[in-house]
Amino acid sequence: MAARFAPPRYASPPPRHPGGEEAARLVVAGGGLVGLTVALDLARRGVDVVLLDEDDTVSTGSRAICFAKRTLEIYGRLGLGARFLEKGVTWNRGRVFHGEREAYAFDLLPEQGHEYPAFVNLQQYYAEAWLVEACAATGRVDLRWRHKVTGIENRPDGARLAVETPQGAYTLHAEWLLACDGARSFLRESLGLPFVGQVFRDRFLIADVVMQADFPTERWFWFDPPFHPGQSVLLHKQPDDVSRIDFQLGWEADPEAEKDPARVRARVAAMLGPKIPFELEWVSVYTFRCRRMERFRHGRTLFLGDAAHQVSPFGARGGNGGVQDADNLAWRLAAVLTGEAGEALLEGYEAERIPAADENILNSTRSTDFITPKNPAARAWREAVLQLARRHAFARPLVNSGRLSRPWSGQVAAPDAPVLREGQAEWLLRHIGHDGRFTLIAREATPPALPGVTALMLADTPRPGTLHDHSGLAAARLGLAPGEAALFRPDQILAGRAPAADRAALAALHAKALAR
């Protein structure tokens, strides 16, 4: 049996000035997946971060398990990509069952020539533990475990936080505050900021089950299976022989009674059959919600992740969406703090991440509506779709067991592609944003030198000092004709394209991306 994860216990530092006051340039409140990601990104950009978390360990239970390609690319930029690939379970096939039978199978068809696959399954606690290590290694993140925020006063010059620790309380004045304290955000609630949306009248039992069964590494979703009639079930494989099983229970279910291990064991046994021994690692019962804050920025306090928006897990859009918030905000904030850009640059965070959150909410709401039909008509329609899907390809796109996380459709993230550098195999994306800067790529042309911008030449034939596009995939995916250039922001998002010779146009794109 594979080694199991042992949750780390992090030391809780004593307050610097017990009972007194302290000031910090930037405070991240909440060291979950999103808080740790934004702290690491900022630290790598040279910003000192104080990170407060009320707990002294990582996430309990697997929670976010599906890490999408874009998230993996972000972790690639942050130096953790290889760990996700090594430890995570890569998958791209899904099967949908209806009743006793398979309705159909799908392939997320990852085209060749990308460093990262469509999805990797990994328990959230691994991701968080690696992020903590990486934050510590920068020497710029002051990790304060069991420092709980118990009060906030939001002011034009920052936030005054009341912090409690086992060794006394203190006041922390944060010039900038990143609120990453999760779906039940204390900061959001103390500031009286509304969090509006809908609750789905259904309950789900989520179990992490340790077993050695020969299930393929695929996503299996059942509508109305014989072992759990009238409801749906989802099975997903994670590392360490852990499988995640979600049982839909219905609104009438009693959440406490459902958590009874004997009851859970009976459900799992009915599913797996008598021959597969298993152990329960973690069990929880959820009611899902989709909601968001009206604004993510309130002066010098900015909300990220579940604190700002919450989705139902079908589609794996919660953690992935939150990591993309961090990716979007970190470079902006670093540019503002170093004086490279003005505060106007922060407006882009809301302009991009609010519609992105809406897109995630829309998709996960539609999935949840399909999985939990609200009335007899919805149930009849779903049955009709599932029946037709068995034999008719046209009905399959209508089956919605989760629309898996994709980057926001309102912008273009830099594509990956295989390239050669001095004859060595490399990935295109590793040359975009990995140095923390803007990147200008010109095809078959020398890009102009712009201050603060890394310039690269993409060559159709091998040439020293260039990236050789030996397969032609890089130019095709970048959409670059010879003589054209593309400018990418530090978060690998396309700022625009222009002729490589048009220095003024490229400089204008750069200035615009920096809200100058």
Place this chain on the structure above:
Amino acid sequence: MSTLSTEPRLPDPDGFYALVMEAHRGLDEAASRALDARLVLILANHIGDAEVLAEAIALARRAGEEEA
């Protein structure tokens, strides 16, 4: 821009009507509802035009409300 055609277009309206009635014969309410749902899905896919479908849905709703 395509629009929903509401001109009479069925060459043999009585024949079409009879076919649908025949399909529902002997079905209980649930099975009939399921049949109608499958039929709409099949036709919707055949039409394949989002605007036409949205207009058709709006018209169906409106016609029901006018009656009520």
